[in-house]
Amino acid sequence: MLLTVKGLSKSFLGARALDAVDFDLAAGEVHALLGENGAGKSTLIKCLTGAYHRDAGEIALDDQPIDPRSTSQAQDLGIGTVYQEVNLLPNLTVAQNLTFGREPTRFGLVDARARTRMAREMIEGYGLDIDVNRDLSSYSVAIQQIVAIARAVSLSGKVLILDEPTASLDAREVEMLFKVVRDLRSRGLGIIFISHFLDQVFAISDRITVLRNGRKIITEKTAELDRVKLIEHMLGHALEHEVEAQMAAHADEQPVRPLAFSFRGIGRQGMIEPFDLDIHEGEVVGLAGLLGSGRTESAELLYGVRVALTGEARDANGPINIRNPRAAIAAGFGFAPEDRKTDGIVADLTIRENIVLALQASKGWMRPIPRAEQNRLADDYIRRLDIRTTGREKMIGELSGGNQQKVILARWLAMNPRFLILDEPTRGIDVGAHAEILRLIRELNAQGMSLLVISSELEELVAASDRIIVVRDRRHVAELTGADMTADTIVRAIAAPGTAKEATA
Amino acid sequence: MMVPTLKRIAPQLSTLVALIILITFIFPSFLNLSMVDGRLVGPLVDVAKRSAPVALLAIGMTLVIATKGIDLSVGAIIAICGASAAWAVSAGYGLGPALVIALSAGIACGLWNGVLVSMVGIQPFVATLILMTAGRGIAQLITEGRILTFTDPSFGWIGSGTLFGLPVPVWLWLATGVLMALLLRRTALGMLIEAVGINRRASALSGVNARVLLIAVYAASGFCAALAGLVVTADIRGADANNAGLWLELDAILAVVIGGNSLLGGRFSIAASVIGALIIQTINAGILLGGFPPEYNLVIKAALVVVILVLQSPNLVTHFAFLRGALPTRRPSEQVQQTGKPKP
């Protein structure tokens, strides 16, 4: 084996990000690493490239134990990495990027001609016909990625880690990149390939390892794995016992509810294809799909985070113009985003302030919520949502993820919205808080609030939703209701074997 | 409300008191106060009076810094507003219109900065640099390159007059500080500004109108600079477009950071910034009293900046709460941008 990882563990502030993970990579192999957000993929990669230092476990390269302490050390050892973005400097020329740090010099000055020659040699065999003396940014992302690969290979030459290299490429560019990857494989490199596009994984990889919650789930030859099985492993769901229970749960059809909001042809190029969506009063609509499928993008368009370029939204009173989040809030929307840290919490404000933030913003600065009222609201939600804190004046940044999420929920509940969008409400939350948030969703729903819930936790989604929409490849592809609504059918809709050819053709 | 405020400004307050004690120890006359012709005189009153321009600027600067911004143009705005007031007074418009003209000029300058930062999306440091460069030229345009002197006694009163025994400039910064603090803390403005400064994206997603708030903050800074410009101009009874407010932007920033407000935005205290301005002026007075040449001022200020930077640095896990008040330390992890993160 070229690279062997044994029992690798890594914790952050007591939270296990990697738990005794084994992994190996042969020379001349493409090994795909799969998992949803927070599964531990990036932590594993960072331990390999020296960005993090592991807590326990062994890494061996060519049967020699290694202990990289920095990316450049890992590079010298032979492990190179190419990320989705920020690999190279767009403001330097291709040649400058390729030769960065080892420019040929003459009399102490960089020899531009030798540098051009050196750069040309480096990209030889990658099928690129480009002028290396132009700025990197003047080329497409695909070419930039290949240049980054060329640099990584020439610097390292043993192991190449490709971290979501195709996320912003179109089908033709992906094929171009894959040709390069296949060439490198035949030259004997070991390649670790990370992607959330399953079609690509099946098209390029020899073996697949799935991580979930910091643990290795399986390592399997790609040829011996089918899509449904793979998605089951990724989402941690076994099909067998589910079906009957769900059938029973949804057997009694709900009465027809009045329409609350209807969206027609909402879309934006590069984010998601135009889609229609009806939200009824007191209804929970689930949005299922893998990471990067367009589920978060759907929510962002509905809420006006990005303006939809097509389509219109209506409520019972007629059209509503959702040009920004404030307009959405005015229409009775609320949104708990996926990335709590950057989009949700205001870390250095207290729990109380975080809870009243949206309410205060909608009232306007002239009408401050009296302190007593703020305290009452905060205490009320701390009690009702069981937010574990020493008091309402604690900074939200000091709370655990689950409690932060509850504060964000409280922020919206205080607004009493008609339509609440929850993007991965249970991500990164301990099991206890999980159940509480699910209970809360039901409660809200019972009070007549409509919800749109995005989640990779299929059982949760099935249990919580009245209806589930499946998103794949930036399109809404299926709508499941009643007895059809099982984790099983969702997995099949996501896997949808028919599209495999379409995406890589 | 009172207790947390006191706790917040305690480090600044104790620094100020310690400085005063230190100076008094060496020069007992420092605490001398006497009533002469119905006005309070003494070194301490003098310090309070001389603090006025920086204290006024610091009030506006506090808000700008709370939004993670910076306003480098306040010195130039002082020159512009001083020049327009002096021009209006000497052209015979009377005090009232002169004040209106000067204050509107300040607000207009602030709005210009705010629009560049908030709508055009230029970083604050760069955006306010434009006015910093061009502002003195505009001021000279108004004064036509001369030092515009005037004799209007009512305008002069703003700089050197006395009201209820205290110099007018002292009342001015006290009133501005108190009114601004009330405006911010009795309404929701203060919290919304802090929220935008800490996490603009999350605030916007919660419906906070970050755009308008940012513009308002720079306008407030322009307004405070205009007041400072009035004081400076009235004090010397003349508008000097070249030197009025020179380097005061730096003193104002210094006052704000001495006030324990983080340059990275977020929680702010106007009271602490104003005390910061008083601390700067007290040091100045001490140096003067000590017979040291005033040139030591700059060196001491430089040392102060470095000390405060060390205390605020996200790189050093600081254990001293001194000067940082009750502010939480930004964790360095927040600064390290994750690489390769999938973002559409």
Place this chain on the structure above:
Amino acid sequence: MRNPRLLPLFATIAIFLLALLICFIQFPNMFSTRVLGNLLTDNAYLGIVAVGMTVVILSGGIDLSVGSVIAFSGVFIAVVLRDTGLHPMIVFAMLLAITTLFGAAMGGLIHALAMPAFIVTLAGMFLARGAAYMLSIDSVPIQHEFYGLLQSYIALPGRGRLTLIGFLMILVFIAGILIVHKTRFGTAVYAFGGGEATARLMGIRKGRVTVMIYAFSGLMAGLSGIVFSIYTGSGYSLATVGTELTAIAAVVIGGTLLTGGAGYMFGTFIGVLTMGLIQVYIVFDGTLSSWWTKIVIGLLVLAFILLQKALVRLARREETLLPA
């Protein structure tokens, strides 16, 4: 456009040529070797300090201390020459060592404290100015006979004078162009301005480069101080107030992106000449007042910042239009 990054440079050159044209049409006699020689001489100190500022800004930083360092340099030279019998060349060497170390120390602080450059160099600005004051409050004349030599010039045809300091500025610009475009350090400077995180991933040693960048700026400020002392024949602690702003403006008008990563040293040269030309124009006109210089420069800075902003927007739009 083959390379959109060249656009600001072309704009810079176009504005300079336009300014020349306007000058030529209005004052044909402005074009003498004398005016040209004076343009170089009068802006020599500014040009040299702008070379250092260009490097700092290209790296995404800023150095507010340079004006004070120039003043300090002048006073230091004048005082040491007055009080000791040292040869000016030795004094120059001492001074350059001091200002370079000073810059290096600021770079070290910026790196170690992870604080914005403008606030650290602000402290440097106070310190250098204070140190100048402490040396002498009054203007100190320099009367060393060696200075007479340094103030010498070559007579150009047509009563023009190419002074030593004007010539030195051109040399410094050539050196600056070589450093920025032809050394590993120069590439590292661009890399820094293009993206610090990426530059680090590519193996840059951040601390070392930061120290070198500000040390270079300190060196240039010291050299500019020497030139300024030759130009004025004295050292005065109140001199060159606000020169940092003028230098930043010259860099921006020279087409360098104020946020770093893009720009050309040659552009700064043109920027300095453009600013000089505006001043010459105002002098020739006679009716215009000197404050128009500041306003016009402010407007030019604004125009360039908006142009750069538009270019960045354009580039980003192209990116988002890619099917993701």
